[in-house]
Amino acid sequence: MTIERLSAPSVVTLPGAARRVMLEVLLNGPLSRKEVAVRLGLDPGHVTRLTQSLIEEGLLNETDEPNAGSTGRPSRPLTVTPGGRHYVGVKLAPGALHAVVCDLSATIVAETYHELPDNDPETTVRILAEALREFDDLSPLALGVTLGAQVQHDWTVQVAPIVGWRQVDLGRLIETATGLPTIVTNDMIALTAAEHWFGSGRGLSSLAVLTIGAGVGYGLVSNGRIVTNADMGLGLIGHEAVSDRGQICPQGHRGCAMSVLTFSAIEAAASMALGHEISFDDVLELSTQGNAVACAVVDDAADAIGSLIQRIATLAMPERIVVSGEGVGLAELTWDRILQTVSARRPPDSTNLDVMLRRIEQREWARGAAVTAIQRSMGASVTDAAGS
Numbered sequence: 001m002t003i004e005r006l007s008a009p010s011v012v013t014l015p016g017a018a019r020r021v022m023l024e025v026l027l028n029g030p031l032s033r034k035e036v037a038v039r040l041g042l043d044p045g046h047v048t049r050l051t052q053s054l055i056e057e058g059l060l061n062e063t064d065e066p067n068a069g070s071t072g073r074p075s076r077p078l079t080v081t082p083g084g085r086h087y088v089g090v091k092l093a094p095g096a097l098h099a100v101v102c103d104l105s106a107t108i109v110a111e112t113y114h115e116l117p118d119n120d121p122e123t124t125v126r127i128l129a130e131a132l133r134e135f136d137d138l139s140p141l142a143l144g145v146t147l148g149a150q151v152q153h154d155w156t157v158q159v160a161p162i163v164g165w166r167q168v169d170l171g172r173l174i175e176t177a178t179g180l181p182t183i184v185t186n187d188m189i190a191l192t193a194a195e196h197w198f199g200s201g202r203g204l205s206s207l208a209v210l211t212i213g214a215g216v217g218y219g220l221v222s223n224g225r226i227v228t229n230a231d232m233g234l235g236l237i238g239h240e241a242v243s244d245r246g247q248i249c250p251q252g253h254r255g256c257a258m259s260v261l262t263f264s265a266i267e268a269a270a271s272m273a274l275g276h277e278i279s280f281d282d283v284l285e286l287s288t289q290g291n292a293v294a295c296a297v298v299d300d301a302a303d304a305i306g307s308l309i310q311r312i313a314t315l316a317m318p319e320r321i322v323v324s325g326e327g328v329g330l331a332e333l334t335w336d337r338i339l340q341t342v343s344a345r346r347p348p349d350s351t352n353l354d355v356m357l358r359r360i361e362q363r364e365w366a367r368g369a370a371v372t373a374i375q376r377s378m379g380a381s382v383t384d385a386a387g388s
C-alpha cells in the first residue's frame with residue numbers, strides 16, 4: 001500500500017547527533033552538557049557545538065539555576081525552550097471532539113471543544129478543520145488525531161466500533177481539510193505515549209497503563225518502545241476473564257473485564273440488584289455509605305482491577321503500572337482492596353509492585369494525540385518512543 005502524505009516538519013534540522021541531544025534534554029532534562037555527553041557517549045566538545053546550534057535555533061535554552069560542576073566551574077543545565085513550536089492534538093469521541101495545542105514539552109497552551117451533530121466521518125473532519133482555525137495564530141506544525149479504533153499505518157481507521165467506522169481514510173481526509181501533516185493513532189497508544197514521554201513514565205524504559213471507564217484500555221511500553229500489533233484497538237484486555245460473576249458482555253462472555261468493570265456494567269449490575277436505574281457515580285457514592293448492593297458491585301470491580309494488575313505485572317513485567325481513565329474514581333475508592341488482591345496473588349518473596357493511580361482530565365486524551373505529533377516531528381515514530 002502506497003501512502004502519499006504530508007511529512008511533519010522535523011523539529012531538528014541538524015542530523016543524527018543533534019536530534020539525539022535534543023531528545024535527551026526533552027526526555028530527561030534539565031541536563032548539563034557534560035551529563036548529555038556522558039549519557040550519549042559523545043565527546044563533550046561535540047555536544048557543546050551541537051547544543052549551541054540548538055540554542056540558536058530556539059529549541060534549547062539554559063536554565064537560570066547554575067549548578068556547580070565537579071571542577072567548581074558553574075554550569076547552567078539545558079532545558080527545552082517553552083512555547084515557540086506548537087502541535088495540535090484531537091481526541092474524537094462519539095458526538096464530540098476535544099482539541100488542544102501543546103508546545104514541544106507537551107504543555108497545553110490552548111484548547112477547544114466541539115459537539116458533533118453525527119458521527120459521519122466527513123462531518124467530523126469538516127468540524128475538526130473549522131475548530132482548528134481557532135489555533136491559526138499559534139501556527140501549529142503538525143496534528144495528531146486519536147480515537148478508540150484499530151488504525152493502520154498511523155493513518156487509516158480499520159475499525160472504530162464506537163463511532164461505527166470501518167476502512168475510513170481519516171489521515172487523508174484530515175490532511176486535505178487542514179493542510180497539516182497528520183498522524184492518526186489508537187487512543188491508548190496516544191495516552192501511553194504521553195505518559196511515557198511526559199507523564200508518570202518519564203525516564204522509564206517500561207510502563208503499563210490500564211484505563212477504566214466506558215471501556216477497559218491497556219497500553220504497554222517495553223524497552224523504551226510502545227508495544228503494538230495489528231490487534232491494538234480491539235480492546236482485547238476488556239475480554240480477559242476476571243470473575244465468575246458479572247453481566248454478559250456484547251461478545252457473550254460472562255465475567256470478562258468488560259462485564260464487570262465498565263461504567264455500563266457497573267450501572268447495569270447495581271440497577272438490577274436495586275430495582276431502579278442508577279448512575280456510575282451514584283453507585284460509588286452509595287458504596288461509601290455502606291449500601292450492601294453497591295458495595296458488592298464495587299468490590300467485584302475492585303477485585304477485577306486487582307486481577308488485571310497482577311496479570312500485567314506477571315506477564316509484561318513493567319517497571320511501573322499506572323491505573324487511570326475516566327473511571328479511576330472506582331480504583332481510588334477501593335485502592336486498599338485492589339492492592340490486597342494483587343498481593344494475595346503474588347508469592348510472598350516477590351517485590352513490591354510500583355503501581356500508581358493517575359486521575360486524568362478528558363483533555364489529556366487530546367494531549368496524548370499532540371504527543372504523537374511531537375514524537376513524529378522529533379523523528380521518533382510513535383511505536384519507537386525512545387527515538388533510537
Ligand SMILES: [Zn+2]
Binds near residue numbers: 249253259
Ligand atoms: Zn467479553
